[in-house]
Amino acid sequence: MPIHEKSLIRPEDLETHDELVIDGVDVSGHWSTFIRSRVVTDYNEAMEEEIAALPGGEFIHRCWQCGSCTNSCTVHAVNPEFNPRYWIYLIRLGMESELLRDKDIIWQCVSCNKCTYACPRDVFPEGVMKATAHWLEAKGHTPKSPSMLFDEVFTDQVMATGKIEEGRTIRSFFKATGQPLKQAWLVEMVKRMLTRLPIKLMMTMGLATVFRPRTSGWGRARAAMEDYAAEQKRKQHAALGLDGKGHDGKDEPQIPAAAE
Amino acid sequence: MPDGDKYKRVAYYPGCALEGSGHPYNRSTKAIGKALGLTLDEVKNWNCCGAMEVKNIDPKLQTYLSSRVLSIAANEMGADVVMAPCNGCYHNLKKAEYDLEHDDASVEVTEQLSTKAGHATYKAGQVETIHALDWIKDAIGEEELAARVKNSLKGLKVANYYGCMYTRPRHIFPEKDQGEGSESTSKPHFMDDLLAAAGAENVEFPLKTACCGGAHTLSDSDISTKLVLNILKAAEAAGADVIATECPTCHSGLEMHQIRAETEFGEKTQIKIVYFTQLLGLALGLKPRKVALHENISDSFELMAEKGLV
Numbered sequence: 130m131p132i133h134e135k136s137l138i139r140p141e142d143l144e145t146h147d148e149l150v151i152d153g154v155d156v157s158g159h160w161s162t163f164i165r166s167r168v169v170t171d172y173n174e175a176m177e178e179e180i181a182a183l184p185g186g187e188f189i190h191r192c193w194q195c196g197s198c199t200n201s202c203t204v205h206a207v208n209p210e211f212n213p214r215y216w217i218y219l220i221r222l223g224m225e226s227e228l229l230r231d232k233d234i235i236w237q238c239v240s241c242n243k244c245t246y247a248c249p250r251d252v253f254p255e256g257v258m259k260a261t262a263h264w265l266e267a268k269g270h271t272p273k274s275p276s277m278l279f280d281e282v283f284t285d286q287v288m289a290t291g292k293i294e295e296g297r298t299i300r301s302f303f304k305a306t307g308q309p310l311k312q313a314w315l316v317e318m319v320k321r322m323l324t325r326l327p328i329k330l331m332m333t334m335g336l337a338t339v340f341r342p343r344t345s346g347w348g349r350a351r352a353a354m355e356d357y358a359a360e361q362k363r364k365q366h367a368a369l370g371l372d373g374k375g376h377d378g379k380d381e382p383q384i385p386a387a388a389e
Numbered sequence: 390m391p392d393g394d395k396y397k398r399v400a401y402y403p404g405c406a407l408e409g410s411g412h413p414y415n416r417s418t419k420a421i422g423k424a425l426g427l428t429l430d431e432v433k434n435w436n437c438c439g440a441m442e443v444k445n446i447d448p449k450l451q452t453y454l455s456s457r458v459l460s461i462a463a464n465e466m467g468a469d470v471v472m473a474p475c476n477g478c479y480h481n482l483k484k485a486e487y488d489l490e491h492d493d494a495s496v497e498v499t500e501q502l503s504t505k506a507g508h509a510t511y512k513a514g515q516v517e518t519i520h521a522l523d524w525i526k527d528a529i530g531e532e533e534l535a536a537r538v539k540n541s542l543k544g545l546k547v548a549n550y551y552g553c554m555y556t557r558p559r560h561i562f563p564e565k566d567q568g569e570g571s572e573s574t575s576k577p578h579f580m581d582d583l584l585a586a587a588g589a590e591n592v593e594f595p596l597k598t599a600c601c602g603g604a605h606t607l608s609d610s611d612i613s614t615k616l617v618l619n620i621l622k623a624a625e626a627a628g629a630d631v632i633a634t635e636c637p638t639c640h641s642g643l644e645m646h647q648i649r650a651e652t653e654f655g656e657k658t659q660i661k662i663v664y665f666t667q668l669l670g671l672a673l674g675l676k677p678r679k680v681a682l683h684e685n686i687s688d689s690f691e692l693m694a695e696k697g698l699v
Contacts, residue, residue, distance in 0.1 A: 184448050203600040207615055237609055239616075240441060241600035242557035246574070253558075259445055275608035276445075283442035287454065291436035293405035302607055314649035318686060321648070325683045330412065342408060344436040346507075350457065353505035354450055357498065361447055 138164055172223035175370070180220055180264050182368035185256025192217045198244035198254040204237050211237060213244060213254045216261060228261075229270060236262040236274035267369055278305045288351055288358075291344025396519070396528035400468035401429035402458055404478040405437050411475065411637025413681035417666035418474050418521055420680050424673045425537065427528055432462050432471065438481040441604045441638075449498040455485035456499045459518070460511035474521035474666070476636035480554035480561070482518040487561040489513040520555065521666065522579040522635055523572075531586035539674030541588030545696050547668070548594040548629035548660075549580040550620065552639040556598055580635055580665050587672035592627040596620050603638040606645065614653060617646035621658040630692055633665040640664060644686040661689035671698045 132138070146161040180186040192214075199205050199214040211234055219228045238258035245255050265271045273281075282301040286293055303310055323331075344350075366372055407415035422429050435458050437443075439451030459482060462468040473479040488495040490513035503510040519527070525534065556562065556574040565572045572579050577598065581591045599620055602613030620643065624632050634640040643662045650656040663685065670680035677699045682689065693699040 184444075203602075203616065204612065207612055237605070237612065239600055239602050239609075239612070240604045241553040243553075243600070245558040246556075256448075276605055279605075279608045280442040280445040283440065284446045284450075287437045287439065287443060293409075293437050293440065295406070295409040299607065306608075314645070314652040317652055318645055318648050321686050321688070325688065327683070330684065342405075345434055347436070350436070350502070350506035353502045354453065356505075357502060358447060358450065 132162060132164065135162075141165075142167065169224065171226060173225035174223050176223050176225055176228075176264075177221050179369050180257070180260050183260040183263050183267075183365060185253065185258075186260030186264075187256070188250075188252050189217060189220060189257050189260075191250040192221065192252045193250055194218055195249060197247040197249060198252070201243040201247040203239055203241045203243060208234065208237075210234060213238075213258060217252070217254065217257060220257075220261065229265075232265050232271050235265065236271075236276050238262070264369070267365070267371060275306055278302065281305075288354055290341055291347040291350070292342045294342055297341065393528055393530065396470060396472075396524055397426070398428040398430070399470040399472040399519070399524065399528075400432050400462040400466055400516070402432045402435060402438075402462070402471055402473045402478055402482070404435075404473060404475045405440070406475055406477070406637035406641075410641045413684040414474055414637050414640065414664045414666060416684070417664055417670050417680035420675055421525070421666050421670045421673060424670070424675060425525070425529055425534075427524070429472070430466060430468065432458055433465060435461065438473075438478045440477050440481070449495055451481060452485045452488050452495050453499050453502045455481045456489065456503065456511040457506070457508065458482065459485065459516055460503065460509050463511060463515035464509040468516055470517050470519055472519050472521060472524045474635070475638070476520070476552055476554040477638055479518065479520045483561045485511075486513055486518060487563075520635070522555075522583065525583055525669070526579055531582055534583060534669075535586040535588075538587050538672045540672055540698060542584065542668060542672050542696075542698070543588040543590075545589050545668075545698070546592050546628055546630045547584055547589045548592050548624035548627055548632045549577075549584065549597060549665075550594070550624070550632050550634055550639060550643075551577045551580065551597050552603070552634075552636050553598065553600050555635065580633060584633060584665060584668060587669055589633075589668065589672075592624075592629045594624060594627050594629065596623045599623075601639050601642040601646070603642045606638075606642050610646075610649065611653075613642065614646045614649045617643055618650045618654070618656055618658070621647055621650070621660055625658060625660050629660060630696075631661045631663045631668075631689060633663060633668055635665050641686075647687065661692055662687040663689055 142165045144163045144165050149156050149161040177189060181189050194214060196214045199212050202213060204211040210231065216228060235258060238255060240255055242255050245253050248254055262274060266273055266277060279302050282305055283298055286298055403415050419429060436454060438458060439454040443454060444451040459471060462471045471482060473482055489499060500510045556577055559574045562574060565574050585591055600616055601620060602616040606613045632643060640662060647658055667680040667682055690699060
């Protein structure tokens, strides 16, 4: 093959001619395929710094592109498009438009930390994935991901009561994402549970949804955490140049916030 | 070998999951503790450790939440050791310990929040956080455990599944990878050791520390189902009858996505999913109800009867 790793070049960047003569030499056939030259001018020079300003992104500058993160990645094994090493590369170069091609899958990092374990430079790629997903949302490039919505309903509940009651978290999440509670697998799971669960336990579980388990005297901890979260939100807005406005002039950028 | 007596009475942090979907783990942990003469003092008025979610809102909020649990154990209960059976809780308490030892900014935020919340600030080193596996290993040990077995797990083929948060990232577990006797982060073996002492036959299982997709179990269910299916199939291919678990999120994830793989992908697997504490309880001669075997969604009664365990 005249072009090595041709599969890595996007089709729109390839130019093929059935018949082509250059300087009097016939270069038809394999030799007639060219990679279109590209000139990148729209670097976002602030991107690395902005992502580094978000929690988890702090050590992105340490990356030396060895690829251990992608090699060990759980999600990459399921979807080869999921490529932390490549995204870190694009962020550090400021190639925003290139990064945006993958904007809808970056949130899918499952936080298994295999990358963090493998990384020889302590980049903490798992944190960089979270910071990048937050950045994409804050800048208005993506809507809130299902994962972010789950993190929010979960954190709201912990902030409010100090504890999690799973039934409530699931219901809030399904509501926030507009999903019905009656999903085939969930119905099947509940059926199997009901065949053997003792009535007493079911009653306890049922009561937990009415009388929410809570940490007593939680009010002061809650207030302290809410103040802290609000202050962090302000700092992150400032670091991303979003004071009150999104990058498109949109109001209310969707920066992650725990407090209601 | 650490001083076993130190671990015979520990502060017990069940965490939220063990009061909900992980109830069988809670019950079987308490039951084997009782059977082995170990005392669990539940951490008073505990709160959520932050699980896998709060850190995505802000990591230092998570550090604070976990530090409050450690602070109560250390300052209000005078405990030396906190035992957390849930991998998520265990991981977060370890992470808080690490951050409070190494990161000034985390110390500052934790101090600020603890003061405002009106409780003593936790200081790194006040307590030791251990997992339920460490607890049995350190307080009892394989030899004594083997001597106490009334109903050997002989003939039961087990795939030991440890998940992510028990070993990763390595730096928050400084006691691991310290040579003989210590736990390994790449090839964990504490659960294998304990179940082998109880007579089980551990199979060679390559996905011990694979991820079940627990963090996105609801928000990205298809990926979680695929990851779980890999684990279930690998365990079956390795010849296992059961997957032994040591984390409520992994356990529920395996149970839930085993069903989801059936209903959504038409992929049926037969393998049973059981907490290691339930297996140890059965080996110690406890009745299946005592270890809440009937509360598992994965119904293992027939198998256990076949093996003479119930």
